[in-house]
Amino acid sequence: MLLLMPNSQNFLIMMNDFLDNLAANLHHKSQPKMKLTESQLEQFKANYAELIVDGMDMDTLVTFAIESIQQNINDWDEDDVKSEILDYYGEETLNDLMPSGDEIPILETNTPQYGMGVGK
Secondary structure (H helix, E strand, O other), rough: OOOOOOOHHHHHHHHHHHHHHHHHHHHHHHOOOOOOHHHHHHHHHHHHHHHHHOOOOOHHHHHHHHHHHHHOOOOOOOHHHHHHHHHOOOOHHHHHHHOOOOOOOOOHHOOOOOOOOOOO
């Protein structure tokens, strides 16, 4: 039987804090203390990444992928971006991705202006 003293509310709060701290310490002490090899660490990271992705809905996953790609190409200059797009997707896609008003197809800059009313 627990006898409560005049300041029993404080005692209960202190005991609750003590039990929370004890549980937290026991949890941390139960974690393995071994050091992983390089390949084990890579697998550990891959497992964690998979857990994160498994918890995402499709919209969150798409947003995360786009932001990750943007972050990876953040330091690229204009020529780097154009070169990458041309290598993987071609000139048509490059033009489709260009902001409006900046579309100048390479072919049109090197050919005469046939059918445009020039020279009539």
